[in-house]
Amino acid sequence: MTRSPTAPAATKVPTERTHHGDTFTDDYEWLRDKDSQQVLDHLHAENAYTEAVTADQAPLREAIFNEIKHRTVETDLSVPARRGSYWWFARTIEGEQHPVFCRVPAEETQSSSSLSAWTPPQIEPGVALQGEEVYFDTNAEAAAHGFYDIGGLSTDDAGTLLAYAEDTTGDEFFTLRFRDLGTAENLSETVENVHGGAILDAAGERAFYMVADASWRPHRLYEHRLGSSADQDRLLLQIDDEQLWSFPYLSADKKELLLYSGNSEYNETRILDLTDDDAEMVLLVGKEHRLEHNIEPLDLDGTRQLLITHNQDGQNKSVSLTTIEALTRQATGSEQQRGQPDRGTLDLGTTVLGHEETVKLDDSVVVTAAQILVQARVNTIQSVYLLPLETVRAARDGAAAVATSSLSGPSFDAEMFTVELADAEYEAPVFRVQFTSWLIPSRIYDIAHEEPTPILRRETPVNDVDLDDYRALRLWAPTGERWVDGSAIEVPITVLHHKDVRADGTNPTLVFGYGSYEMSMDPAFGIPRLSLLDRGVVFAIAHVRGGGELGRKWYDHGKKLAKINTFTDFITATDHLVEAGWADPARVAAHGGSAGGLLMGAVANMAPEKYVAIVAQVPFVDTLTSILDPDLPLSALEWEEWGNPITDPEVYGYMKSYSPYENVVDAEYPAIAAVTSLHDTRVLYVEPAKWVPKLREHQQGEAPIVLKIEMEGGHGGASGRYEKWKDRAWDYAFISYYLGAVEPR
Known part of the structure; x- marks a missing residue:
């Protein structure tokens, strides 16, 4: 008789935490010290236990991995994008983990503004073009490291200099390097501990980058002059407010650098004139106005203007036209006077796009020399709309605002899809979008500004699959609640299934969810998902409150003191799938990651009987402990998402x-897999490492609870596409095993 593996026994070391007169005793807080050999030994023991418990799933994992690998065209390429005098693109090579970045000179026989000059060259996988050069081989750079990730690639306009940032541990602290693209040699200068990538100015003379504080919050903006050492870099600004996350971006014509500093509810914006070497950052809108906004400069008839996307007129946002001078006049005042909330309504100039209850504008617009590109969401669908400069001029001259819903845009023959801007060079006669749906692989279209008919450049190929074998549909699950206008609150559910599957109440079902930060689970094709559908699994996405699928209101009703709506919506969606016949109530699993891992932990406590298995990736399950400690990565920034339990006893x-x-209780928990990474800086490994032994302590059933920890990865797990496929195969094998859906139908 084979003995069942024995789970590691985590030592209990009681630690007390007291807030607002409430004391919580934490037996496993000692696991936070990842430099402790005792902690590392325990984590290795957890991995060994997980491997033993899931050993029977190894053939299934291998099968799913091979299906993903076989369906993926491994030697492939992206559609070349023109910048300056080159076409830039990436290749993937069979057997290699990472992309290879290439470029080829553009023909200069036509006017650079002609459509023909912006028609990308035809490239074949595995076949080099004449004049093609590799300017960055990620595989070669990664060869010496167990983990490797690029924080960003930035080139100057002439294509002579590359700035790139690399992370070799997974902790998302990057080293900034510079490469002469003429000689393919790196410059001697480097900058350590950069947050993300860098932005090169048009001339390639300056690089702008952020540095994070001890809590991994980007708070310092530096300017590096090429040819100098990092210790000479100029500190442009330091943001001391622990609730503001900062990042820089260039204006569309690269004349200014703007700095966004904010959170999910408000922000402030500063601007730097890049045509003046001695210029300082200038405040445009301060945080005291509690305005959520984004600013994009543009030239309009020779006058510098600002397009500001904002929520002053309503939660779904509007777009107004103003000037730097108009905003700076309202931003005066000493730093000591600033920071107090609600200092009055700002004069944001003329409204160009008015607020609509049924249309949610994206955070910003995209400026080109030909027109303004607007991304907006209507009835859960994200697409692109075209705002003519003539309409902006008319608004400037006194015309009434127009509705985003009245604007034209590219049309596509699909019901549930996503269209996002992929490229929009300022002077180009075309812009590029990416189209995808649940059952259509990513397509790249170029669209001429003068004639918005999409020109298909490429559809991502998929090997040996007939996509007509699958179906996608939308359900709406009633919550029993109503909005203030009396209309019913219903949770949208996307249902994906094989065409042979019927709503007969017998189907194994996986319910996926996220529901935080206004992030939408938009239609997108995924090859790994096909392995589940082929096994008869119904794949359902619950678009719960806290996401952004139905506009800002949907998000606001799933955060702070309404956060529990996220969890009850997920359970409501699960019940509706059963009632509609899509799910066998005895064969339902749940899956979510990061804040979606919090969702998994919450529903495991609230309704453990409804699920046979749960996979929680990098799960935010020790939520209160983390948010109570402002010194932990991201915690203070999270107060606008969850509330501040330090100062507010109600939030606590x-x-x-x-x-x-x-909230772990004595219950028959389902099989639970907590998946994490040792070097994750966003959701620390210690959260699932503590959660797992506590779940085992209270488990009243026989289902296993396991911890799988990547010892050389970050928030996204291991690096390299094959490793990521293996990770996804592991998750789906765990789910399929407990759903009883091991063999393809």
């Missing part, structure tokens, strides 16, 4: 009522 009590780690 509310968060304690749902924080998964603190």
Whole structure:
């Protein structure tokens, strides 16, 4: 008789935490010290236990991995994008983990503004073009490291200099390097501990980058002059407010650098004139106005203007036209006077696009020399709309605002899809979008500004699959609640299934969810998902409150003191799938990651009987402990998402009522896999490492609870596409095994 593996026994070391008169005893807080050999030994023991418990799933994992690998065209390429005098693109090579970045000179026989000059060259996988050169081989750079990730690639306009940032541990602290693209040699200068990538100015003389504080919050903006050492870099600005996350971006014509500093509810914006070497950052809109906004400069008839996308007129946002001078006049005042909220309504100039209850504008617009490109969401669908400069001029001259819903845009023959801007060079006669749906692989279209008919450049190929074998549909699950206008609150559910599957109440079903930060689970094709559909699994996406699928209101009703709506919506969606016949109530699994991992932890406590298996990736399950410590990565920034339990006893009590780690009870929990990475800086490994032994302590059933930890990865797991496929195969094998859906139908 084979003995079942024995789970590692985590030592209990009681630690007390007291807030607002409430004391919580944490037995596993000692696992936070990842430099401790005792902790590392425990984590290795957890991995060994997980491997033993899931050994029977190894053939299934291998089968799913091979299906993903076989369906993926491994030697492939992206559509070349023109910048300056080159076409830039990436290749993938069979057997290699990472992309290879290439370029080829553009023909200069035509006017650079002609459509023919912006028609990309035809490239074949595995066949080099005449004049093609590799300017960055990620595989060669990664060869000496167990983990390798690029924080960004930036080139100057002439294509002579490359700035890139690399992370070799997974902790997302990057080293900034510079490469002479003429000689293919790196310059001697480097900058350590950069947050993300860098931005090169048009001339390639300056690089702008952020540095994070001890809590991994980007707070310092530096200017590096090429040819100098990092210790000479100029500090342009330091943001001390612990609730503001900062990042720089260039204006469309690269004349200014702007700095966004904000959170999910408000931000402030500064601007730097790049035509003046001695210029300083200038405040345009301060945080005291509590305005959520984004600013894009543009030239309009020789006058510098600003397009500001904002929520002053309504939560779904509007677009107004103003000037730097108009905003700076309202931003005066000493730093000591600034920071107090609600200092009055700002004069944001003339409204160009008015607020609509049924249209949610994206955070910003995209400026080109030909027109303004607007991304907006209507009835869950994200697409692109075209705002003529004539309409902007008319608004400037006194005309009434127009509605985004009245604008034209490229049309596509699909019901549920996503269209996003992929490229929009300022002077180009075309812009590029990416189209995808649940069952259509990514397509790249170029669209001429003068004639917005999409020109298909490429559809991502998929090997040996007939996509007509699959179906996608939308359900709406009633919550029993109503909005203030009396209309019913219903949770949208996307259902994906094989065409042979019927709503007969017998189907194994996986319910996926996220529901935080206004992030939408938009239609997108995924090869790994096909392996589940082929096994008869119904793949359902619950678009719960806290996401952005139905506009800002949908998000606001799933955060702070309404966060529990996210969890109840997921359970409501699960019940509706059963009632509609799509799910066998005895064969339902759940899957989510990061904040979606919090969702998994919450539903495991609230309704463990509804699921046979749960996979929680990098799960935010020790929510209250993390948010109570402003020195932990991202914690202070999160107060606008969850509330501040340090100062507000109501928030503390509310968060304690749902924080998964603190609400584990004696119950028959389903099989649970917590998947994490040792070097994750966003959701620390310690959260699932503590959660797992506590779940085992209270488990009243026989289902296993395991911790799988990547010892050389970050928030996204291991690096390299093959490793990521293996990770996804592991998750789906765990789910399929407990759903009883091991063999393809």
